[in-house]
Amino acid sequence: MKNRKFVIFAGLICLALMVALLPLGSACGPEEAKTLKIGITTPSSGKAAEKGAPMGNANRDAIEYVNAELGGAAGYPIELMWLDNGYDAAKVVTNVNRFMDEGCLMFATASSAMMSASMEIANRAEFPGLASFTAPSLYRPPKHIYGQMPDYGDDALAFASYFMDNIWQESRKPKFALHLLNNPTGYGARDAFKAKADELGIEIISVDEHAATTTSEMESLTRIKASNPDVLYISSTPAPTAVIIKNAYDLGLYPGVTIGLGHAGITKALVDIAGADIVEGVYGVFPTVNWGDDVPGMAKMTEYCRNLHPEDEGNMDYITSWAQSLIMVEILRVAVGNVGYDALAKGDVDAWRALETQGIQKLKDYDVGGLHGPVNYTAGDNRLSKSVRVFQIQNGVITPISGWVEAPVVKYEDFDWFGK
Amino acid sequence: MTLPSGTRNYTYAQDMAILRTKTQWVLMAVFLVLLLTAPLYLGNYLLSVANLIGITLIAATGLNILTGYCGQLSVGHAGFIAVGAYTSAVLTNRLELPFLVGLICAGLMAGLVGLIFGIPSIRVKGFYLAITTIAAQFIIIWVINHWSSVTGGFVGIPVPEASIGGFTFRGEASQFYLIFGIVMLVIFFAKNLARTRVGRAFIAIRDNDLAAQVMGINIFYYKLLAFFIGCFLAGIAGSLMAHWIGFMNAEHFSLTESILYIGMIIIGGLGTTLGPIFGVVFIRLLQQVLTVMVVPSLESTFTALPSGFATGVAPMLFGLIIVLFLILEPRGLAHRWSLFKSAYRLWPFSY
Numbered sequence: 114m115k116n117r118k119f120v121i122f123a124g125l126i127c128l129a130l131m132v133a134l135l136p137l138g139s140a141c142g143p144e145e146a147k148t149l150k151i152g153i154t155t156p157s158s159g160k161a162a163e164k165g166a167p168m169g170n171a172n173r174d175a176i177e178y179v180n181a182e183l184g185g186a187a188g189y190p191i192e193l194m195w196l197d198n199g200y201d202a203a204k205v206v207t208n209v210n211r212f213m214d215e216g217c218l219m220f221a222t223a224s225s226a227m228m229s230a231s232m233e234i235a236n237r238a239e240f241p242g243l244a245s246f247t248a249p250s251l252y253r254p255p256k257h258i259y260g261q262m263p264d265y266g267d268d269a270l271a272f273a274s275y276f277m278d279n280i281w282q283e284s285r286k287p288k289f290a291l292h293l294l295n296n297p298t299g300y301g302a303r304d305a306f307k308a309k310a311d312e313l314g315i316e317i318i319s320v321d322e323h324a325a326t327t328t329s330e331m332e333s334l335t336r337i338k339a340s341n342p343d344v345l346y347i348s349s350t351p352a353p354t355a356v357i358i359k360n361a362y363d364l365g366l367y368p369g370v371t372i373g374l375g376h377a378g379i380t381k382a383l384v385d386i387a388g389a390d391i392v393e394g395v396y397g398v399f400p401t402v403n404w405g406d407d408v409p410g411m412a413k414m415t416e417y418c419r420n421l422h423p424e425d426e427g428n429m430d431y432i433t434s435w436a437q438s439l440i441m442v443e444i445l446r447v448a449v450g451n452v453g454y455d456a457l458a459k460g461d462v463d464a465w466r467a468l469e470t471q472g473i474q475k476l477k478d479y480d481v482g483g484l485h486g487p488v489n490y491t492a493g494d495n496r497l498s499k500s501v502r503v504f505q506i507q508n509g510v511i512t513p514i515s516g517w518v519e520a521p522v523v524k525y526e527d528f529d530w531f532g533k
Numbered sequence: 534m535t536l537p538s539g540t541r542n543y544t545y546a547q548d549m550a551i552l553r554t555k556t557q558w559v560l561m562a563v564f565l566v567l568l569l570t571a572p573l574y575l576g577n578y579l580l581s582v583a584n585l586i587g588i589t590l591i592a593a594t595g596l597n598i599l600t601g602y603c604g605q606l607s608v609g610h611a612g613f614i615a616v617g618a619y620t621s622a623v624l625t626n627r628l629e630l631p632f633l634v635g636l637i638c639a640g641l642m643a644g645l646v647g648l649i650f651g652i653p654s655i656r657v658k659g660f661y662l663a664i665t666t667i668a669a670q671f672i673i674i675w676v677i678n679h680w681s682s683v684t685g686g687f688v689g690i691p692v693p694e695a696s697i698g699g700f701t702f703r704g705e706a707s708q709f710y711l712i713f714g715i716v717m718l719v720i721f722f723a724k725n726l727a728r729t730r731v732g733r734a735f736i737a738i739r740d741n742d743l744a745a746q747v748m749g750i751n752i753f754y755y756k757l758l759a760f761f762i763g764c765f766l767a768g769i770a771g772s773l774m775a776h777w778i779g780f781m782n783a784e785h786f787s788l789t790e791s792i793l794y795i796g797m798i799i800i801g802g803l804g805t806t807l808g809p810i811f812g813v814v815f816i817r818l819l820q821q822v823l824t825v826m827v828v829p830s831l832e833s834t835f836t837a838l839p840s841g842f843a844t845g846v847a848p849m850l851f852g853l854i855i856v857l858f859l860i861l862e863p864r865g866l867a868h869r870w871s872l873f874k875s876a877y878r879l880w881p882f883s884y
Contacts, residue, residue: 157828158828158845158847158848160787195829196824196825196829197824197828197829197847198824199820199824199847200784202778202782202784202785203585203774203778203785204820204824206581206585206777206778207578207581207582207585207821208824210577210578210580210581210705211578211581211825213577213578214576214577214578214579215578226782226784229689229780229782230778230780230782230785232779232780233691233692233778233779233780234581234778234779236779237694237703237704237779238704248688250688250689295678295687296687297687297688299687300686300687300688
C-alpha cells in the first residue's frame with residue numbers, strides 16, 4: 114500500500130515537472146543562427162501523391178540551390194520546414210498551425226484542395242500563403258492567400274482571347290461547348306466563361322461534366338456534335354481529357370472543331386494516353402515553360418533535378434514547385450530589403466503583416482528565371498503570375514505558339530452566383 | 534468493473550459511481566486540471582492536434598456505440614460526419630442561423646440520415662450491412678457534390694467561426710474549450726448509456742440478435758436507435774469540424790476516413806468507453822509523429838533511397854498496426870489498460 118502511494122506520488126511529481134519544464138525546452142540551447150523560415154506542405158502521400166511527391170521534391174531542391182549558391186535571401190539562409198499532408202484536410206490544418214507556431218514567415222501548398230482546407234485558419238491569423246494550383250475561391254475576395262499561377266478560369270479566358278484574336282475568322286459569335294471535370298479544375302473554367310462570355314463575344318451552347326474516372330463520353334459528345342459547336346473546351350486532367358478527345362475523334366467531331374485545353378490537361382501524359390495522331394492540332398494553355406526550353410532558369414533547375422531527384426525530370430509539376438520556392442525566396446528578399454531582418458525575425462503576426470505588405474505586395478516584374486510568366490502584385494488581385502502561353506500539339510510535341518498571354522482579373526465576388 | 538482489494542460498496546449509489554476510490558478522484562482531478570490548463574502551455578500546433586483528437590473522438594464514440602456496443606458495422610461514418618458538417622455550414626452560412634442551432638441541427642440531420650441507412654439493418658447484418666453503409670458514404674458525398682446551389686458543390690462552402698451569445702471561438706485555444714466541453718459530455722453520455730436499459734439492449738443485440746428478440750427486445754427499434762445515436766454524434770463532430778476548419782469540401786470525407794474510424798475503434802477496443810479514446814489518441818498522434826518527425830527525418834537521412842519513400846511509411850505502418858492488433862490483441866488498447874490496472878492493483882504480488 115505504501116509503495117503504491119509512493120508510485121502515484123512520484124508519478125504525479127514527474128508529470129508536473131514535465132509540464133512545468135516543457136516551455137524551457139525551446140529556451141535552452143545554443144543561440145539560433147539568423148535564418149528566414151518558411152513552411153511548405155505537399156500531398157507527398159495519399160491520393161494526389163503522383164503530383165505532390167515531385168512538387169515537394171522540387172520545393173526542397175530549389176531551397177537547397179538558393180542556400181548553396183545564392184546565399185539564401187538577402188544574405189540570410191532559408192530554413193525550410195516541409196511537411197507531407199497526405200491530401201488530408203485535417204492534417205493540413207495542423208500543418209499550417211505548426212508553421213505558425215514554429216515562426217514561419219509564410220507557407221505554401223501545392224494543391225488548391227489543400228489550400229481550401231487551410232485558408233480560413235491562415236486568413237483568420239493573417240498568415241500569408243501561396244498556392245501553386247489555384248481556384249478563384251481561394252482569393253476572391255482577396256485576403257491573405259495568393260496564387261502563384263493563373264487559375265483554371267484564367268486558362269479559359271486566355272484561350273478564348275487567343276482564339277478570338279488569332280483563330281476565329283467569321284463575323285458571328287463562335288459557339289463554345291464546355292466539357293469540365295467535376296471539381297474546381299472544371300468549375301473554375303465554367304465560372305470564368307459564365308462571367309466573361311458576353312464580353313469576349315462568344316456563345317456557350319452546352320456545359321457537360323465528367324468524372325476523373327470516366328471511360329466513355331460518347332453520349333455527351335453525341336449531343337455536343339448535334340449542336341454544331343465551333344470550339345470544344347476541356348478543363349480536366351490528362352486521362353479523362355484523352356478519353357474525351359478519343360471519343361470526339363471516333364464520332365468525327367474532331368478534327369473539325371477546335372479543341373482547347375486548360376493547363377491541367379495539356380501534358381505529355383495526354384499525348385501518351387490518347388496517341389499523338391489523335392491529339393494532333395489540339396490547343397492548350399500552360400503557365401510554365403517546357404523542360405529543355407531556352408530560359409535562364411532552366412539549367413540550374415535541370416542540374417539539381419538530375420542530381421537530387423532524377424526520376425522527376427520531365428515532370429511539369431516539378432517546374433511549378435521549383436518556381437514556387439524561388440518566388441517565396443524573392444518575397445523574403447524584397448521584404449528584408451524593405452523592412453530589415455529584425456522586423457521579420459520573430460515570425461509572429463507583425464512579421465507576417467510586414468512580409469505581406471512589404472514583400473508580397475511589393476513584387477514587381479520578377480521573372481522566375483523565365484520558368485513561368487512574370488510575377489507582379491496588383492492591388493486587389495492576389496494572382497501573382499497572370500500569364501499563360503498557348504501551345505499546340507504538333508507532331509506529338511507540345512509546342513508553344515504564343516508569347517505570354519495575360520488573363521484579365523475577374524471580380525467573381527461581384528456576381529450573385531459566385532460560390533453558390 | 535473490478536474493484537481494488539479492500540474497496541466495498543454499501544449503497545446502490547456507490548455501486549453505480551463511475552469514480553469509486555480517492556485515487557480515481559485525485560487522478561481525474563489532476564487530469565482535468567491538466568486538460569483545462571492545456572492552452573496555457575500548449576502552442577497552437579499542439580492545440581490544433583488536440584482539437585482534431587477531440588472532434589475525432591466524438592465521431593469515434595458514436596461509431597463505437599453503433600458498432601462496438603450494438604454490433605452494427607458501419608463503413609460510411611465519414612459520410613454521416615459530412616452530413617453534420619454541411620448542415621451546420623449551410624445553416625450558419627447561407628441562413629445565418631446561430632452556431633448552436635447549426636450544431637444541434639447537424640446532429641439531428643445526421644441522425645435522421647443514419648436512420649434511413651439503418652433501416653436495412655433489420656434484414657441484413659455483418660458484411661451485407663457494411664455494403665449498405667458504404668452506399669451511404671457514396672450517396673451522401675454524391676448529393677453534396679451535386680446539390681451545389683446549397684452545398685457549394687465541388688468548390689465547397691465557407692463556414693463562419695463558432696460563436697455563442699456574442700462570444701466568438703476564435704483561435705485554437707478557445708475552440709479547444711468548446712470542443713473538449715462537448716467531448717466530456719459525449720464521453721459521460723456514452724459511459725452512462727452502456728449501463729442503461731438501452732445499452733444492455735444494444736449489447737444483447739450485438740451478442741445474439743435472435744436471442745435478444747426472443748427476450749422481448751425490439752431489435753428494429755434498438756438498431757435504429759443505435760444508428761440515430763451513432764450518426765447524431767457523427768453529425769456533432771462534423772459541425773465542430775466545419776467551424777474549426779472554416780471551409781468545407783466533400784473531399785474531406787473520403788471512404789478512407791470511414792475505414793480509419795473503424796481502425797481507431799478496433800485499436801482502442803470495441804465496446805468500451807475507453808476504447809475510442811485510446812484508439813483516437815493513438816492514431817492521431819501516430820499520424821502527427823510520422824508527418825512531423827519521422828517522414829522529414831527519413832527523407833533527409835536516407836538520401837540514397839528513392840525520393841518520397843518515407844511518405845509511404847505512414848500508411849504501411851498504419852496497416853501493420855491494425856494487423857498486429859487484430860492478431861495479438863483483438864480487444865484493443867482498452868483491454869491492455871484493464872490488464873495493466875489489474876496487475877498494478879496486485880503489485881508487487883503476481884496474484
